[in-house]
Amino acid sequence: MKLIVAIIRPERLSAVLESLFKAEVRGLSISRVQGHGGETEAVETYRGTTVKMSLHDKIRLEIGVSAPFVDPTVQAILRSARTGEVGDGKVFVVPIEKVYRIRTGEEDIAAVTPVVAGS
Amino acid sequence: MPPAIDPAATAWLLVSTALVLLMTPALAFFYGGLVRSRSVLNTMMMSIASLGVVGLTWALAGYSVAFAPGSALAGGPAFLGLSGVGLEAHGVIPHLLFFAYQATFAIITAALISGAVVERLRFSAYLLFLPLWTLVVYAPVAHWVWGGGWLASLGALDFAGGTVVHINAAVAALVAATLLKPRQDYGRQALLPHNVPFVLLGAGLLWFGWFGFNGGSALAADGLASLAFVNTLLAPAATLTTWMLLDLARTGRPTAVGAGTGIVVGLVAVTPAAGFVSPLSAICLGALAAAPSYFAIQWRSRTRLDDSLDVVAAHGLGGVVGALLTGVFAEKAWGGAAGLLDGNPKQLLVQAVAVLATVAWSGGASYGLFKLVDKLVGLRVEPRAEGLGLDRPLHAEEAYATDAGAILVLEEPVAAQAMGEPTTHPAAP
Numbered sequence: 039m040k041l042i043v044a045i046i047r048p049e050r051l052s053a054v055l056e057s058l059f060k061a062e063v064r065g066l067s068i069s070r071v072q073g074h075g076g077e078t079e080a081v082e083t084y085r086g087t088t089v090k091m092s093l094h095d096k097i098r099l100e101i102g103v104s105a106p107f108v109d110p111t112v113q114a115i116l117r118s119a120r121t122g123e124v125g126d127g128k129v130f131v132v133p134i135e136k137v138y139r140i141r142t143g144e145e146d147i148a149a150v151t152p153v154v155a156g157s
Numbered sequence: 158m159p160p161a162i163d164p165a166a167t168a169w170l171l172v173s174t175a176l177v178l179l180m181t182p183a184l185a186f187f188y189g190g191l192v193r194s195r196s197v198l199n200t201m202m203m204s205i206a207s208l209g210v211v212g213l214t215w216a217l218a219g220y221s222v223a224f225a226p227g228s229a230l231a232g233g234p235a236f237l238g239l240s241g242v243g244l245e246a247h248g249v250i251p252h253l254l255f256f257a258y259q260a261t262f263a264i265i266t267a268a269l270i271s272g273a274v275v276e277r278l279r280f281s282a283y284l285l286f287l288p289l290w291t292l293v294v295y296a297p298v299a300h301w302v303w304g305g306g307w308l309a310s311l312g313a314l315d316f317a318g319g320t321v322v323h324i325n326a327a328v329a330a331l332v333a334a335t336l337l338k339p340r341q342d343y344g345r346q347a348l349l350p351h352n353v354p355f356v357l358l359g360a361g362l363l364w365f366g367w368f369g370f371n372g373g374s375a376l377a378a379d380g381l382a383s384l385a386f387v388n389t390l391l392a393p394a395a396t397l398t399t400w401m402l403l404d405l406a407r408t409g410r411p412t413a414v415g416a417g418t419g420i421v422v423g424l425v426a427v428t429p430a431a432g433f434v435s436p437l438s439a440i441c442l443g444a445l446a447a448a449p450s451y452f453a454i455q456w457r458s459r460t461r462l463d464d465s466l467d468v469v470a471a472h473g474l475g476g477v478v479g480a481l482l483t484g485v486f487a488e489k490a491w492g493g494a495a496g497l498l499d500g501n502p503k504q505l506l507v508q509a510v511a512v513l514a515t516v517a518w519s520g521g522a523s524y525g526l527f528k529l530v531d532k533l534v535g536l537r538v539e540p541r542a543e544g545l546g547l548d549r550p551l552h553a554e555e556a557y558a559t560d561a562g563a564i565l566v567l568e569e570p571v572a573a574q575a576m577g578e579p580t581t582h583p584a585a586p
Binding site: 047049050052072074079080081082083084087088089090091092093094121 | 342345346541544545549553554555558559561562563564565566
């Protein structure tokens with residue numbers, strides 16, 4: 039089991055979600071974050087004040103997956119999040135010690151295997 | 158004896174002019190609330206820009222094309238650069254005030270079009286389009302209906318601008334949305350309003366301003382102005398109520414965006430009728446106007462026509478329904494002209510002619526102007542800018558900026574260094 043953490047551009051989010059859906063990856067969380075990935079700073083002006091925005095809006099995806107899904111998930115993100123410009127983001131693959139599903143108390147692989155509501 | 162200036166009428170028109178001017182910032186809020194947060198400034202700026210660009214265009218040339226003595230098709234050059242527009246009486250108000258009142262109409266009409274092109278139109282293209290459209294499309298149509306042109310001679314009834322303002326703008330919007338193609342995310346992901354309270358704020362302020370739009374169009378402070386005022390109260394009330402009932406019947410839940418839209422549709426529909434129909438007829442007209450726009454909006458969002466903020470469904474269809482129903486409900490006893498129900502079926506035909514003429518002229522000329530602007534500067538923003546939202550790439554601003562990570566760029570580096578401060582703070586590694 040791995041936790042895949044990806045930092046991507048907000049404007050690529052819908053493409054990434056679409057690509058993950060096609061790779062049959064279900065169950066993920068996203069959060070809006072700000073970060074700096076070496077890209078050019080955007081300059082903004084408010085009246086007499088000029089600022090360089092050194093932090094850019096990014097989206098962080100967190101996906102807990104079982105071993106066979108690690109590579110398809112990473113590949114799906116790499117494929118869909120890439121624009122080729124500096125600032126496309128990162129994918130981190132992190133080991134997980136333990137997973138519990140809150141609803142049932144299931145553990146580990148059973149806890150990261152998606153179930154569809156109503157089935 | 159030359160007509161005298163009436164102080165009461167002058168006072169009311171001064172107020173009305175300010176009221177109609179407020180409608181354009183109100184439209185900025187209405188449209189701004191409906192788009193995504195990263196393009197809200199661009200969307201609002203398209204309305205705000207019209208205050209400047211069209212205001213100037215109108216003073217320099219537009220007013221003359223619309224209202225100077227001329228042919229049946231357009232006005233002459235007599236009032237170019239406001240020459241000959243002074244404090245003399247025009248009707249019962251000063252000529253200069255009449256010019257200003259009309260300027261506010263030209264400003265909002267051009268701004269209405271922007272609802273069809275949000276989140277993808279180059280701002281420079283928009284700035285170029287504004288004066289061209291005002292001169293070539295808006296001013297001649299205003300002349301046809303209000304400046305003594307051919308539709309006025311034909312007897313078309315358009316109290317405050319159903320054809321001139323709303324149908325005219327909506328047809329240009331349809332042309333613009335078609336030429337510009339849908340937004341890249343259109344039909345692929347949900348494009349949701351980012352601030353529904355803004356939509357309601359805008360709709361409320363539009364209603365408020367519309368009392369000047371319709372009530373002021375009597376160009377007097379009298380019974381007719383009161384009739385138009387009351388109809389502007391009642392018709393949108395009926396449309397709003399009907400709209401909520403339609404929502405209730407369709408989904409079981411009346412929506413806030415729907416309520417805001419219903420108010421605007423009712424206001425649009427009563428615009429041509431305001432001074433011609435009885436208050437009870439205005440209620441009927443308002444109620445009847447809801448369904449066509451309501452279902453057109455449902456249908457449109459499933460097509461490839463990205464008329465993003467439904468200018469065509471709200472202003473086009475609402476305008477057409479209002480213009481035709483004016484020909485049905487007009488009563489001699491109220492506004493001095495008879496419609497279908499008052500024994501004058503021919504009026505309905507005249508109304509239809511006015512609608513068709515406006516659609517044809519605005520459609521053809523707007524198409525030509527958009528093509529011209531496309532040739533000169535290009536209509537569409539870069540795909541990357543579109544992905545980011547237009548506020549940062551086009552305006553170097555954010556609507557909801559946080560100061561996290563904002564590095565102050567000091568204007569006077571030498572002085573700053575003398576004080577022992579670095580010119581910029583280094584970014585976090």
